[in-house]
Amino acid sequence: MDDILSHIEDKYEYKKFLDANAWSTYLKTSTEALERTNFSIDILLLSEINIRQAELPLYCIDGYDMHGFTIENRRGGGLLVYSKNELRLQTVNPQSCGLEILHSQFKxxxxxxxxxxxxxxxxxxxxxxxxxxxxxxxQIPEYEDSLLQVI
Known part of the structure; x- marks a missing residue:
């Protein structure tokens, strides 16, 4: 068993994720969520952010890139992903008729x-x-590792 674990540890770099639903948590801000972890989280995923596109710049956090998906014509819903700058997270925006999707990838x-x-x-x-x-x-290639979060 130790041999298997050491092989996995050698092959993969571990990344720390934090997922929070903004409506159902007591976290007041994204910065507060990261402060609680001493900024050790690599990627923070927030759903139901309830902010408009024009307000996104108000939620920037030093040391993190921010990618957001908001509802233009109304308040409510929306997704926000923060990633440490060095991860160089890129977003891939698939077309969707009913779902709110934020598709990101990094090497x-x-x-x-x-x-x-x-x-x-x-x-x-x-x-x-x-x-x-x-x-x-x-559409996801089989050889890639993926984290699918459905809320």
Missing amino acids: SSDTTIRIITVYKPPNTNKLRCIQELSVLIK
Whole structure:
């Protein structure tokens, strides 16, 4: 067993993730979430951020890149991903009819790691959401590591 674990540790760089739903947590700000971890989190995923696109610059955090998806015509919903600057996270924005999707990826050693954060608004058709997720998952190359977060 120790041999297996040492092989895994040699192959992969560990990254620390924190996932929080802004509506259902007591975290007042993204900065507070990171401060609680002494800024040791590599990637912070927030859902239901409830801010407008024009407000995103107000939520920048030193040392972190920010990628956001907001609802333009109303308040509510939205996704926000913070990643440490050195990760050079890139967003890939797939088309979606009902889901809020923030699809990001970064290189870690010799592997591309994808982080796909999906929020299903309450009034979205469940069957349609499953179909959209199925299409999205099929687009991910099998050789890549992925973290799929559905909220």
